Amino acid sequence: DVKVTQSSRYLVKRTGEKVFLECVQDMDHENMFWYRQDPGLGLRLIYFSYDVKMKEKGDIPEGYSVSREKKERFSLILESASTNQTSMYLCASSLGFGDPGYGYTFGSGTRLTVV
Amino acid sequence: DQQVKQNSPSLSVQEGRISILNCDYTNSMFDYFLWYKKYPAEGPTFLISISSIKDKNEDGRFTVFLNKSAKHLSLHIVPSQPGDSAVYFCAATPRGGKLIFGQGTELSVKP
Numbered sequence: 001d002v003k004v005t006q007s008s009r010y011l012v013k014r015t016g017e018k019v020f021l022e023c024v025q026d027m028d029h030e031n032m033f034w035y036r037q038d039p040g041l042g043l044r045l046i047y048f049s050y051d052v053k054m055k056e057k058g059d060i061p062e063g064y065s066v067s068r069e070k071k072e073r074f075s076l077i078l079e080s081a082s083t084n085q086t087s088m089y090l091c092a093s094s095l096g097f098g099d100p101g102y103g104y105t106f107g108s109g110t111r112l113t114v115v
Numbered sequence: 116d117q118q119v120k121q122n123s124p125s126l127s128v129q130e131g132r133i134s135i136l137n138c139d140y141t142n143s144m145f146d147y148f149l150w151y152k153k154y155p156a157e158g159p160t161f162l163i164s165i166s167s168i169k170d171k172n173e174d175g176r177f178t179v180f181l182n183k184s185a186k187h188l189s190l191h192i193v194p195s196q197p198g199d200s201a202v203y204f205c206a207a208t209p210r211g212g213k214l215i216f217g218q219g220t221e222l223s224v225k226p
Contacts, residue, residue, distance in 0.1 A: 035216075037153075042217055042218035045213070048213065103149055108156070111156070
C-alpha cells in the first residue's frame with residue numbers, strides 16, 4: 001500500500017522555536033506539497049516541489065521554508081514559530097500535474113500547536 | 116481570490132436520505148474536478164472525480180455532476196450513512212496545473 005508518512009501526529013512548540021515537519025513518500029512521486037488546514041479556510045498551499053532541490057511558493061509561504069534533498073523526502077520549516085501557525089499541516093505527493101489519474105495522496109497530518 | 120468555493124460550511128442529513136454537497140468555480144480553464152473526504156486526525160482521501168468532457172460520474176453511492184455552463188459541480192451521496200460523516204473538499208485543476216481546493220463542507224449524517 002502506497003504511503004505518505006508524516007513524522008509526527010501532534011507537536012507542541014514554543015513561540016520563536018525553529019520547527020521541522022518531515023514528510024516521506026514511497027511512491028517515487030515527482031511532486032510533493034505542504035498544505036495547512038484551518039476551519040473555514042480549507043486547504044491552503046504553502047510550498048510545493050516538482051523535483052529534488054526545486055521548490056515553489058504556494059499561496060501562503062510567509063514564515064515557512066522547505067527542503068527537498070531527496071526525491072522521497074520533503075521538509076517544512078517554520079523559521080520562528082508563532083501562535084498564528086497553530087494548525088493542521090498536511091503533506092501530499094503526486095506523480096504528475098493535471099492528469100486525471102494523478103490525484104494527490106495525503107499523509108495523516110501533523111497537528112501543530114504553538115504556545 | 117477563491118477560484119473554488121464551497122459556500123456551505125456544514126450540512127446535516129438523516130441516515131438513508133440523500134446528501135448533496137455543492138461546489139462552484141470561476142476558472143474556465145479547469146478541466147478536471149475531484150472530491151476528497153477527510154476524517155478528523157486523518158489526511159484527505161480521494162473519493163471521486165470527473166473530467167470536463169463529462170457531466171456525470173458514478174461510483175456506488177457517490178455521483179458527481181458537472182454543469183460547465185454554470186461552473187458548478189455537486190456530489191450526491193445516496194443513501195447517506197453515519198460513516199459518511201466527514202469534511203468533503205472539492206478540488207479543480209487545469210491540465211498541467213496544481214489542484215486548487217475549496218474550503219470544505221462538513222457533513223453530518225445522523226442515525
